[in-house]
Amino acid sequence: MDTDDYLIDHSTLDWQKLLASWEWLLDEAQTFSPWLMNRFGDLFFVDEAGVVSWLNINDGEVTEVAKSEAEFVELLEDEANADEWFMTALVDAVIETGMILKSAQCFGFKLLPVLDGEYDPSNVYVASIEEYWDCCGDVHEQIEGLPDGTEIEIDIPER
Numbered sequence: 452m453d454t455d456d457y458l459i460d461h462s463t464l465d466w467q468k469l470l471a472s473w474e475w476l477l478d479e480a481q482t483f484s485p486w487l488m489n490r491f492g493d494l495f496f497v498d499e500a501g502v503v504s505w506l507n508i509n510d511g512e513v514t515e516v517a518k519s520e521a522e523f524v525e526l527l528e529d530e531a532n533a534d535e536w537f538m539t540a541l542v543d544a545v546i547e548t549g550m551i552l553k554s555a556q557c558f559g560f561k562l563l564p565v566l567d568g569e570y571d572p573s574n575v576y577v578a579s580i581e582e583y584w585d586c587c588g589d590v591h592e593q594i595e596g597l598p599d600g601t602e603i604e605i606d607i608p609e610r
Contacts (some may be wrong), residue, residue, distance in 0.1 A: 454527065457537035459557055462489040464580060472588025473506065475595065476513060486520070489537045492557035492583050495523070501509075505536060508584055509563055511591025538570075543573045552577060559583040563590060 466485060470477065484504065487495040492508040495516070505519040516536065517523035526532050526598030533539050545558055550572075552558070562568030
C-alpha cells in the first residue's frame with residue numbers, strides 16, 4: 452500500500468482556524484504538530500512527547516494510536532490499522548465513482564456515521580476541509596455526552 456494514496460497535503464491549511472471548532476475536545480495545554488491527514492480529513496498529530504494521536508473528525512474523538520511516529524509506521528503495516536485509520540477500502544470505492552480531490556478538499560460524509568450515515572460512496576461528497584472541519588466540530592460538540600439513540604435536533608449554522 453502506498454500511504455500517499457490515502458493522504459492529503461495539509462501544509463497550507465490555517466490550523467488556528469481549523470482547530471477553533473475542536474477546542475471543546477482538545478486539551479488547551481497540549482502542544483502538538485499536525486503530521487498526517489487522511490482523505491476524510493482526520494488528523495494524526497504528534498505531541499511534545501512524540502506520541503501520535505488521531506483526531507477522528509467524523510466520530511468526534513481523539514485517540515492515542517502510537518508511542519512514536521516509528522511505531523505508527525510499523526502499526527500501519529497491519530492492513531486492519533491502515534483501513535481503520537485511512538479508510539482505505541472506502542477511499543478506493545469513492546475514487547472508483549470518479550470523485551477527485553483538489554487542494555484544500557477532503558471527502559466528507561453527507562450524513563455523519565455517528566448520525567446513522569453509511570460508510571458507503573453514496574454517502575460521500577467532496578468538501579472544503581475548512582468547512583467540513585467546522586461542521587463536524589459543531590455537530591460533535593452539540594451531541595457530546597448524549598447516550599446512543601437519543602433523538603436530537605442539530606443546528607448547523609449557515610456557512
